[in-house]
Amino acid sequence: MSSPRVFIAGPASWNQLVVLDRLPDPVPHMQFAEDTWETVGGTSAGKALSFADAGVEAMLYALVGDDAAGRRVQQAMSAAGVSVRWGTSAQTERHLNLMTRAGERVSLYLASPSEQNGDVPQDVRVALGSAEVVVLDLASESSRLLPIAAEAGARVWVDVHDYDGVNEFHRPFLAGADAVFCNDDKLDDPVAFLRSRVDGGASFAVCTLGADGAVAVDADGAVIEVPAIPVEVVDTNGAGDAFFAGVLSARLGGASLAAALESGTRSASVVLGSKHLHPLLDAVLGA
Template sequence: MPARVVIAGPSSWNHLIVLDRLPEPVPHMQFAERAWHTVGGTSAGKALHLAGLGLGPRLFTPLREDEDGARVASSLRAAGVAVEPLRTEDTERHVNLMTAGGERVSLYVSSPSDPDPDDVARVAREVAAAETAVIDLSMLGLRLLESGALGETPLWIDLHDYDGSSAFHEPFVRAAEVVFMNDDRTADPWVLMQSCLDRGPRLAVCTRGAEGAIALAADGTRHRVQALPAEVVDTNGAGDAFMAGFLAAALGGAGIDAALEASAAQARVAIGSRHLHPVLDGIL
């Protein structure tokens, strides 16, 4: 039976290190305030939250048959995610240097290789049979869009810190039904969202950190939601949780305002844990 939601994109094994300040570009020594290993990756984050919301997503993600790949796959499966590993020469790994104030530098220790054409074809068939698909920014996502074999399945795409002009993002924007982004690289998120809608999506959503989030529909309707009070443990994955909360609510029939409220609640779940989702506290 086809999955209701298919997700295609990155998962990783991460080493998170919290410092009192990000390192200056000069030789020196710093002591970590705390550090831990965990599952990372934007697609893994969305899959974890959708699983927690009862959507049973199927995640197609590049994972090598190595120790790190096995850790990622087993952790996600224990959390209720149906993981379908794709062939790659390396499992993606990051070292994230962070501060308590939310600053972050992500060091990519290894990245997945270009996806195998047979894997792309297999994932494309699964996307075409799904009710909804999340296609994340990655070479896998790009190859899927280039395949032209995704059928009529609505595509939800997370543009992250999109600036409105990145050439790599362009095919993702044009293929999407719904786009998400943050306001890190724009002075006017309303203009940024409208520029996305002008290329095809029916809805654009922009997260604004402590200021909450806004959404713009193709008919020009504007929507807003405030961020919910929360004890911030770690901000990694908050945007993925937000998008998952919106998608789950929308698939349940919620309108934009109600979906934004569900998104804000789900983002609070993520930032209250040192992992992408608190379910991993009992696994890792």
């Protein structure tokens, strides 16, 4: 395994997306889907696709099973030009995502990767330790890499998505992070949360606000806001991952935080126009 500039660990899955006119009510009933398709999913896969599109040398470490879903994920990511170190799982992660055109979503986990009980592979350790930035997404296997990243002195970036401020699983990821990303779905006061992460040792923290753009707090406590780029939205899956990758790609190029946030919004706008995690998959899986 070569030494990537960015090492990413976390989920890559095979998903079925179902678009509805509204999310189902919690009562027995029937609804008709407006559209449905199958595609690659997983927050880490989404980030890796955006890095590949940006020309950033990145390595994804993800788990798949020896099954039809796993082969589909592997083939799609390879065809899209993403460099991946695949780990072995008893089954491939699979989701059923119920969506609305407004971006509302209910994710049903149909299968999850098996727990890894052996030692972390040596080549994974080497790639992690040599990368300029290590991205550890929320997953059990990624949590095993946290102490390895700390021991290596790695610059760790984390994306805690819809963190509510109290969930215990997220806390180890937040503890050693140099950069923190989240969305505002469950935060009453996003800026206060971002300040808490900077006070806790992060260089900066960012919260995406959907159609309202994003807000960040830098190391000096300054608040930076950027608007979203208006686009015709086809599907919202992967937009946050593309934003994350756009920010990191720009920072690797020496951009200021404000300029990097603008890069993130451009990256997200590209993904919003595709029904896949990234338009790179349009030619692979069908637009």
